[in-house]
Structure formats: C-alpha cells, structure tokens
Amino acid sequence: MHRFFKRKTPEPEEQNIGDVTVGEFDFSQLPADPGLRIPICSYNANIRDQVRRRYLQKGPCQPSSYEFPKRKFGVSQFRRFNPSWFKEFGDWLEYSIEKDAAYCLYCYLFKTTKGKQAGGETFVSEGFTNWKGKDRLYIHVGQHDSEHHKARMNCEALMNQDEHIQSILHKQSKQMRNDYRIRLNASIDCIRVLLRQGNSFRGHDETEGSLNPGNFLILLEFLGAHNKEINDVILKNAPKNCKLTSPDIQKDIVRACATETINVIIKDISNSLFSILVDESRDVSMKEQMSVVLRYVDSSGHVNERFIGIEHVTSTTALSLKAAIDKMFSKYNLSIANVRGQGFDGASNMQGKFNGLKALILKENPCAFYIHCFAHQLQLALIVVAKKNLPISNFFRIVGDVVNVVGSSCKRSDLLKEKHSDFIVEALESGEISSGRGLNQETTLQRAGDTRWGSHYNSLISLISMFSAVIDVLEVISEDDSSSPDQKTEAFNLLESILSFDFAFNLHLMKHVLGISSELSTALQKKDQDIVNAMDLVQVCKHRLQNMREDGWDSFLEKVHYFCQQHYIDCLKMDDMFTRWAPRGRPHRNPPEVTNLHHYRVDLFYGVIDMQLQELNNRFSEASTELLLCVACLCPQNSFLAFDKKKVLQLAEFYPQDFSRFDLLVLDDQLETYICDMRSNKTFQGLKGLGDLSEKLVMSKKNMVYPLVFKLLTLALILPVATATVERVFSAMRIVKDRLRNRMSDDWMNDSLIVYVEKDIFLKVDNEAIIQKFQNMKTRKEQFYFYADFNVEDAVLIFENYEEFLSASHSQESI
Known part of the structure; x- marks a missing residue:
C-alpha cells in the first residue's frame, strides 16, 4: 500500500490531522478534538462522510448534516462563514474553527513560488477571513490555467495511482512488465548458447525477411517457434522500440554476463593471497593482447586458476605491461600487495633482471616470487636438442618437408587418408591391430611448432602411424606425369631419405625421448598442479632418461629393426665401419674410423640423451633454489x-x-x-x-x-607452475575473434572471452542476476522498481523535480 501523504502544517500551532492513504483512509489516526483544523474535502463521497462522522459523532447534529456542533458556551461554531459554501467549493475548501479562517488544500499541498496563488499566501498559511462575499473564493480558483487549477491537477494525478504514478514513472502495466521480462529472458538464453560455443552473433543482413540474419536472431526465432509464450512477445510481436535484439542490447547483455562471472571470481578470491600469470600474443587483427590469470586457493582448499581479462597493449615493454596490470587491478579492486607469485615465459620484457615485468612487481612487493613457466622451459630444452645436434636438426628438417609435400594440396591429403585407410583395413584383416572405440580413427600428419607444447612428439607419432601411406603418396608424386619436375625431384629425394636406416633410427630415438618429456609436459599443464609435484615430475623425467641411457639400448634397437623390416628398409650391421657422408671429390681430413655401433649408440643415442639431461638441469635450476x-x-x-x-x-x-x-x-x-x-x-x-x-x-x-x-x-x-591457462586463453581468442570477426572491439572480445573461458562459473550465474545488472547499466525503455511509501514532502519533490527524480530512480536497484 503506497502512503499518499502525511499532513505537515506550516505553523507551530497547527497539528497533524493524520494519514490519508490511496484506496484507504486510516481513520484511527484522526484526532478526536474537533477544535483542530478540519479537512472537509476528501476524495470520494464515502470517505468524506466518514470524516464528518468522526468529527460529528459527539454532537447533536445528524451525521449527514453539513453543520458543526455548538461550542460548550453555546456560541456558533461558524461566524460569518457560510457552511453551504462547502457544497460549492468542497473539493478544495477547508475551514479552521479556532482561527475562523478558510484554506485551500490543493495550494497547501502543491504551492509553487510565493505569491503565485490568488490572494498570495492567504489560502495557504495565513488563512482567508474576509467574509464579505464568496467572490474572493472564485478569484482564488481563477481561470483554467491558474495556479490553483495546476495544484488541483497535481493532486488529482497523485491520487490516481493506477493511471498516473505508474504512467508518469514507467508508462507500463503489469502485463507489459511481464512481457518485457519474458522477452529479456529469451534474449539472454540465446546469448548464453552463443557465448558458451564462442559463436558469432550478427549476420550479413539482419533486416526483416533476411535469409542470413545471424545466429542470435535465428536462435531467437527457433526458441519462439517452440514456445508460444515467448513467441507472443518477441520479434514481430514485440514493440518496435523494445525488441531487445539490437547490437547494443546484445553487447550490454554480454557485458552483464561477463561482469557477473567476474564478480563470482573476485568474490571467491576475496582478500586471499594469489599469484599472477601474464603473457601477450597477437590476435587476428594484429593487435597485441595481454592475458591475465590469477592463481589462488579457495575456501575449500582447492587451487584455482581463473582468467580475469584481456587487455590491449600498444607496446610490449615492461612498463606498458605493468601499467595495464595496475589498470586491471584497480578495476577489480585487487591489491598488488596480495601477490605472492609471478608466472611468465622467458622473454626479456617478462623476466628481465633490471627492467623486466618481474623486477617492476618485485620493487613493489618483494614477496611476489617469480617462477619461470615449467612447460615453457621443457619446450625450450627440446628445441635446443633439436638445433644443437646436427643429425637431429637435419632429421626434423626432413620431417617438416615431408609434412609440407604430402599435405600441400587437398588432393594429396585425400590420397594420404585413402592410403592410410587401406593400410588399416589390411592390418585389421591380418590381425596386426585390433579395433575398438577410439582406435584407428581417421587422422593426418601433424605439423611441429616451436611454440606449441608437445607438437614435436605428436608430429612424430602421426608420421610413424602413417609411414606406409606417406611412402605410397611420395611414390605417386614422383611417378605422376601431372606433377612438375621440381615436385617429382623433391618427392624422390624425400622418399630416398626416409627409407634409410638413419632416418628410422632418429625417428624412433626422438619419439622415445620426446615421449618421456611429453608426459611431463601434459602433467605440468594441469591447473591444480602444485610446485612440489612439478619438481618431482621433472626428477622422474630425468630418472627415466637416465634409465633409458643405461639399460634401454638393446630394446630400442630391436624396435628400430622391426620397423625397418615392416617397411623394407635395409638394416645396417652394427659391426661394419660407419661411412660418413662427404661431398664428391673431397675426402674427409683424417676421418675417425668408427663402427656403426659406436656412431648410433655413442654419437646419437647417448649424445641426444645426455644433451637432453643437461638442458633439463640447466632449464629447471629453480628445483635447487x-x-x-x-x-x-x-x-x-x-x-x-x-x-x-x-x-x-x-x-x-x-x-x-x-x-x-x-x-x-x-x-x-x-x-x-x-x-x-x-x-x-x-x-x-x-x-x-x-x-x-x-x-x-x-x-x-x-x-x-x-x-x-x-x-x-x-x-x-599459489606458486605458479606453468602458464598453460594463459595459453588456452589465446587459443580461445582465436575462436572468439576469427578472420570473419576481425573487427570485434576489445571490450566485446574481452567480455566474450571471460564467459567462454570461465564457462563453468557462467553456468552457475542465474538469469535474474544478469537481468539486474543489465537493467542497472543504463536507462531502459522498460524498467522495474520497488516503490517505497511516499509522504506529501516526497510527492511535492517528485512533481517539482521530476527529471532529477527519474535520474535518481534509474540508478537504484531494479527487479
């Protein structure tokens, strides 16, 4: 029940007469003494009669009379005031027995600038006492545009709750608000699906009747087609100025989703200590983006790594990155004093001793200890082995050439898959391999990359599994008349290189070495991996390499020989003298005479393993800190x-x-x-x-x-182990902002990424929280409110400062 007004008297001798409420009259609060200022006017006949009965119940007159009781001394209550005037001016006229004066209720409630009413302040505070005639009452009422009529209209509008209060503030009925809520929920549900999948929102043509309106509108149409309640209030059935489908509305809803997701993360962190993981990468539009992830322990004791945002940096200097971090911390009310760890890659702008990001943070917080990303160190160790050892470096070059030649065209890729499929069928029929769920699926050669963890190992595994198909494809290319001479020559040379014992030996050697480190790499990329386990895994990796060096030669050589026999590769006799390659006509100068056993066991097998162990010891020096x-x-x-x-x-x-x-x-x-x-x-x-x-x-x-x-x-x-979470953010960035969406703004990409990466939190965010955030972001055409009770002072302020009231109302909580 909304309280209409509580009478406030301007003079000290006048008292409150009680509360008048919309739709009800609280008669219990009226004073019993009729000597006070009496409100004769009311807002319907029933209430007016009940007011009079309250004041006339002790007197001799009948309740329906328009006269007042006599005073104790027999003197008439009325002097020269004619009670019949109440019938003519009863909608606004009031009379005070004590003062023998008349007042105007409307002008009292909604008086404007002093002196504007007819008679000045006479009918408001001083009281009208000139009883020579009622002409002055007509003068006070005035024409249709008088101040009295304006006050009357304001009072009537304030009393008409259903048609005026809600109409002025919102212009909406209960049904309209319900339709708006259904429409908004439908838009949020469609956006939830698109955000979870990282899909685009808009289409090429979003006009009515378009065949390509975009994913958002198509999903909304689909949702309406399967729900009549939704279909009745969306798209064509929605008001033209409140469809909730415009790009701005979509971005606002995405912003609300991202904000609520981040709020859950920040609330989970609270005042806890945390570590910061940072890395930068370019997006598809060649903008440098810095990703920030926080590692902390929640209230259940579980380690979490949460993505809190991506920031566009115009420069990758340490000062620029530090400024971007400070800006993000200020935005989410985080303190650099709570940082207890830093996790970056090995770039100079990150781990520089004097001017790197690590050093800048340590100047502010000496307890923010830096840990070089373990997975990045492991990848660097593998790359060094591949580059420092000449035979191994040449081996990876040949592998890269094979991948490029075989997969350079769709025709060759299809041919490779066809050959591999035939090989699988033949092997299944002969019983060499078994079938089962997830086994022997269609695959292709994978390309190795220095910055992709585990890519070298996956590339070698795919080459071994498809070796027969690769040989067949190279033979087809070298014999195909449609191929150019250069292509034939390249295919022939590659075929000659991979069908050698040297290539088969290096292929299996690096497959075994990288297989041991691949398990470590996979373990290091777990979000909940702790630093002690990571150190133990490094030690396990070293121990396995050492065991392979000491006891793994015989079993390894047997696998190489078996592979050569499968693919008709000539096996070398280990006791024969090793023949080194030399340019024609130029013999080696004092070449050392070694056997094949010495070359493959000492120079390659032991040499590669020793180099790998040495790099692991050098790279993971933190294990001894x-x-x-x-x-x-x-x-x-x-x-x-x-x-x-x-x-x-x-x-x-x-x-x-x-x-x-x-x-x-x-x-x-x-x-x-x-x-x-x-x-x-x-x-x-x-x-x-x-x-x-x-x-x-x-x-x-x-x-x-x-x-x-x-x-x-x-x-x-909270000491960081690896920046795998940051790398996953960059992978997600390439999904959210792809070649077709390369004009996406930084804010929209950041909001979409937060929801896409932290979808497990986003799934727990309720639609009501998103609606509330969306409504509070800016003034909407439709808005929900909880209204407090209004007294007369509030009502006057509303009508005198209407625009300011609306502005203040929109900043309050909605729903």
Missing part, C-alpha cells in the same frame, strides 16, 4: 617423509609480510603438534601432493587448528 627446497618439506607423500621443521620455519621467513616475529614463535610450537597429528591420523595417509593435503585440512577443519601451517601451505600452492 632455497625457496623450493623449503616448499618441498611440506609434501605429504610417504607419511610426510620430507618434513623438516627448520626448513619450514625458513620458508615462513621468506614472507615477512605474512609472518611476524610473534607468528614465527607460535609456528615453532605449532609444527611439533601438526606433524604428530598428521602422521598419526589415517585421514592424511596416502596423500599425493600439497593440493590433496590442503583439501583434507579444510575438510577435517584442521586448517583452523593449524592456521599458520595452512597459510604456509597456501603460499606454496
């Missing part, structure tokens, strides 16, 4: 075998902002109880890493028993 050695003491494996109290205390000293001297003393005592509890509690046995330990502590509420130990564990978990 003091910080990570201390972190390793928290590892729960083998019943906390690696626990070392001194190193754990030393780890706390690395974070002076989080552990005071008093905390260190408390931690010293707390660690004794903690390790006894962990080793004796069966719940904490068999844990594999810091992540498992963190979740178990939260689940058993031990994190509140050992808060300082849990804080140390959190700091260890």
